[in-house]
Amino acid sequence: xxxxxxxxxxxxxxxxxxxxxxxxxxxxxxxxxxxxxxxxxxxxxxxxxxxxxxxxxxxxxxxxxxxIVVCCGSGGVGxxxxxxxxxxxxxxxxxxxxxxxxxxxxxLAQSMGxxxxxxxxxxxxxxxxxxxxxxxxxxxxxxxDETVEAHADPERARAILDNPFYQSLSAxxxxxxxxxxxxxxxxxxxRDEWDLIIVDTPPSRSALDFLDAPKRLGSFLxxxxxxxxxxxxxxxxxxxxKFLNVxxxxxxGTLGKLLGGxxxxxxxxFVAAMDTMFGGFRTRADATYQLLQAPGTAFLVVATPEPDxxxxxxxxxxxxxxxxxxxxxxxxxxxxxxxxxxLTAGQALAAAENLEAASMVDRPAGKTGLSDPVVDPSPExxxxxxxxxxxxxxxxxxxxxxxxVxxVxxVxxVxxxxxxxxxxxxxxxxxxxxxxxxxxxxxAAHPEVLVTEVAALPGDVHDLSGLRTVGERLxxxxxxxxxx
Numbered sequence: 267x268x269x270x271x272x273x274x275x276x277x278x279x280x281x282x283x284x285x286x287x288x289x290x291x292x293x294x295x296x297x298x299x300x301x302x303x304x305x306x307x308x309x310x311x312x313x314x315x316x317x318x319x320x321x322x323x324x325x326x327x328x329x330x331x332x333x334i335v336v337c338c339g340s341g342g343v344g345x346x347x348x349x350x351x352x353x354x355x356x357x358x359x360x361x362x363x364x365x366x367x368x369x370x371x372x373x374l375a376q377s378m379g380x381x382x383x384x385x386x387x388x389x390x391x392x393x394x395x396x397x398x399x400x401x402x403x404x405x406x407x408x409x410x411d412e413t414v415e416a417h418a419d420p421e422r423a424r425a426i427l428d429n430p431f432y433q434s435l436s437a438x439x440x441x442x443x444x445x446x447x448x449x450x451x452x453x454x455x456x457r458d459e460w461d462l463i464i465v466d467t468p469p470s471r472s473a474l475d476f477l478d479a480p481k482r483l484g485s486f487l488x489x490x491x492x493x494x495x496x497x498x499x500x501x502x503x504x505x506x507x508k509f510l511n512v513x514x515x516x517x518x519g520t521l522g523k524l525l526g527g528x529x530x531x532x533x534x535x536f537v538a539a540m541d542t543m544f545g546g547f548r549t550r551a552d553a554t555y556q557l558l559q560a561p562g563t564a565f566l567v568v569a570t571p572e573p574d575x576x577x578x579x580x581x582x583x584x585x586x587x588x589x590x591x592x593x594x595x596x597x598x599x600x601x602x603x604x605x606x607x608x609l610t611a612g613q614a615l616a617a618a619e620n621l622e623a624a625s626m627v628d629r630p631a632g633k634t635g636l637s638d639p640v641v642d643p644s645p646e647x648x649x650x651x652x653x654x655x656x657x658x659x660x661x662x663x664x665x666x667x668x669x670x671v672x673x674v675x676x677v678x679x680v681x682x683x684x685x686x687x688x689x690x691x692x693x694x695x696x697x698x699x700x701x702x703x704x705x706x707x708x709x710a711a712h713p714e715v716l717v718t719e720v721a722a723l724p725g726d727v728h729d730l731s732g733l734r735t736v737g738e739r740l741x742x743x744x745x746x747x748x749x750x
Contacts, residue, residue: 321595321716323740327356330461332564334451334557335594338467338476339568340578344599347727347736348568348720349466350377350401354730355737356462357390357399364400364454367466368447375403377728385409385450392730400460404468409446410436412453417543425539431532432540443468444476445547448554455557477585564594567715571601571701576708583712595716597740598705602697602722611695618688621681 326332337349346367353365364387375383378390383403390399414432415423426432436442447468454463467476557563565586569579579596586593709717720739727733 321597321718323352323597323718324355324359326564326594327352327359327361327462331562333461333562334455334463334465334564336465336467336558336563336565337568337597338565338582340575343568343570343575344720345568346466347377347733348566348597348599348740349464351727351733351736351740352566353399353401353464354378354390354393354733355741356464357393357397358395358734360395360397361462362398362460363462363464364402364460365464365466366402366404366447366450366454368404368443368468375401377730377733379730385412387454390730404443404447404450406443406446407436409450410442413446413449414543417546418539422539426536429532429536429539431536435536441475441478444478445551447476448551452550452554452557477589559589559591561592564592566594566597568597568599570599571705573704576704580708580711583715593715595718596708598717598719600722601719602694602701604691604694604698606691607695607698609691609695611692611699614688614692614695618685618692621685621688624681 326335335349335352337345337352339345349365349367353363357363367383375381378399378401379392380388380390380401383401385402385405385408387400387402390401393399411427414426418426444467447465451463451465454460558565567579567582567586569575583593583596705717709715718740720736723732723735727736
């Protein structure tokens with residue numbers, strides 16, 4: 267079962283022996299005073315059983331029957347880092363891996379020590395073990411160009427590549443990126459050079475775009491509108507042509523007014539040149555779609571413990587089930603925990619208030635002693651008051667007014683420091699409780715989904731060492747123990 271990493275036996279009180287309010291320390295006996303939780307949220311230990319069954323990522327990567335792993339999810343949840351970390355871990359466990367990313371920030375190249383990724387797989391150096399790791403970044407236009415060149419004769423391919431409508435279509439038409447990711451995946455699988463392909467899906471407004479967009483583009487390129495534009499060249503007979511030309515003239519006249527005459531001519535030229543290729547777009551999209559449904563493919567839905575990300579993940583889980591696509595599990599990135607998880611937010615706040623109250627009572631100035639500044643009556647150093655500046659222990663010898671005086675740093679009472687730390691811990695535990703509640707809603711709705719948590723890192727991942735750390739956390743999260 268997946269569990270949030272837990273602390274040791276308990277939190278250490280302010281004086282190291284008894285708790286702040288005089289009760290026993292938090293070692294599994296009495297609490298540190300105050301309520302068990304804030305807002306009715308129970309202590310962290312109480313909800314561990316609701317995390318759902320654990321996902322064993324190492325078993326997934328070691329399975330020779332798994333040939334494709336697709337990391338999918340909404341934008342900004344760590345898909346690229348997860349894909350890269352899985353690639354490094356799989357390669358160092360002996361597999362020959364290629365990671366296909368669609369990462370506009372090029373973080374993957376930097377973290378793998380490669381100056382630049384392009385449409386050609388590049389080998390990653392410094393991989394331990396007997397495996398290999400290659401990485402590449404999808405070049406959407408180049409992949410489209412390669413598809414045209416592979417399925418058309420040289421003369422027709424040149425006419426297509428030079429067509430203005432094609433250049434717009436291949437550079438940024440809605441769904442092109444997702445469709446070309448499918449094309450590239452199919453190409454890599456057909457080459458059979460790697461025993462594991464890991465795909466980082468395109469950043470999209472919706473995670474479902476990865477499944478929907480290729481079919482939409484394939485349907486467009488092989489659809490009614492395109493076929494209608496091709497019809498005059500395919501209809502035989504003068505009567506048929508005369509009838510069709512009347513309708514086509516009306517349609518093209520209307521479209522010419524809406525879209526512009528030159529644009530429409532570019533589209534018709536493109537359609538004429540692509541005549542022999544249109545059926546292939548839908549065929550290849552369908553073939554890759556079937557590849558994604560095959561037993562050798564595994565989908566990993568990546569999310570963070572935030573409502574929007576998990577809502578998108580839930581939609582994706584349902585869609586994968588509807589499309590009969592194999593779901594391996596959910597990777598929950600950037601999960602927060604605490605080394606003192608048994609000290610609840612309510613207990614920490616109560617202890618902080620007790621400390622602050624005791625500190626204020628002990629001061630001669632009362633409660634205002636916590637905030638009132640201490641005014642130094644000594645004059646500012648200057649040549650005029652040099653005689654009045656006397657250093658301690660110098661037998662009355664005036665200080666040199668031109669030598670900088672090091673200010674005395676006030677000592678903050680340990681009670682104040684401890685109270686501040688307790689309040690920070692309370693805030694952290696409130697975040698933990700909120701994430702747990704969000705996660706439990708997901709697991710309650712999808713109890714069959716295997717889950718692994720990856721604890722939030724203190725900084726960005728920018729090298730192989732960082733990717734190894736993420737891979738270790740992915741594997742260790744199953745047992746609930748932090749990586750060594």
